[in-house]
Amino acid sequence: MNKQRLTSTLNKAKQVCLEHGRKFTIQRKQILQILLTTDVPLSAYELASCYKLRTSSSVSVMSVYRILSFLESVNLVRRLNSANKYIAYGTDSEVFKRETSLFLICRHCQKVETLAVSQSDVAKLFPHFDDAGFTSQTKQFEMLGVCNECQAKLA
Amino acid sequence: MNKQRLTSTLNKAKQVCLEHGRKFTIQRKQILQILLTTDVPLSAYELASCYKLRTSSSVSVMSVYRILSFLESVNLVRRLNSANKYIAYGTDSEVFKRETSLFLICRHCQKVETLAVSQSDVAKLFPHFDDAGFTSQTKQFEMLGVCNECQAKLA
């Protein structure tokens, strides 16, 4: 993500926080920025380390968890259940738009590609879902596999 | 799961192990039986506790993890990423048949409903994959939400 896009994304993020009546503190900004400028998902502990490296300051891991769940609650970051790690997206992402996402997670390079999944796509994937009488609260699906680039390298 | 179905499932499980040139030891059987006769997913530590309660013997948690990953490798149990817990199924289940599954996990009662997802269903999403050039190795999807019964109770 280039500098300009990063700045605009952080500005948009600030707006999102304010709209929720919450603050976009320096720590929240730093954590979000680290996630935005890293191309692999990071764990809470990795984020705490990164924070110490990148800034001259530090955060407790406890705070990282709190910051992450806050950012998650306002749809600025997502947690990957299959990795116990977190990712963030640019302003134009469907995560911002709160749509359902399909995460394609590469087992080799760890990079995550995100696809928007429409309700009709979900219906196609799970034709018998309606029969189950289940009310889904899930906004994301995760697929593990091998990405394009790694396949090429391995071949 | 009734007694007869349990017995036949355990017999089938033994066959599966033997077909893989592996053993169906007493501990593996007990762990599988606990999972089969519990209607909610259990963690490795919970399984170790259950084991102690149900049998006069015990297993180390380390062994439980090893047993679980073995049972998983021969498709007898599945791990739920969103809960860090494990489930097992009857002989007629699609888990035995190694198909892709959709797990509907109830946030209230913890029960898990399983739906089979055919390869062709997954393939319907493939236009997206082709764009992404991603090779999936995933055999399961997980949805969190509220099940039929809990909805009725809550209403």
Add this chain to the structure above:
DNA sequence: TTTGGATATGTTATAATGTATCAATTGTGC
């Protein structure tokens, strides 16, 4: 029959992930 190798389990230690609790701080409106 014994010995070698693969499989399975025991044991201990430690890493990694996550939560509870209470105190301190910061900022904002009154």
Add this chain to the structure above:
DNA sequence: GCACAATTGATACATTATAACATATCCAAA
């Protein structure tokens, strides 16, 4: 300034998972 809510710090602890090495068990080949 003061009261109040939001945020963060700090400590302790709970939960989940793996590493490393030792021991046991079983079967097959010498």
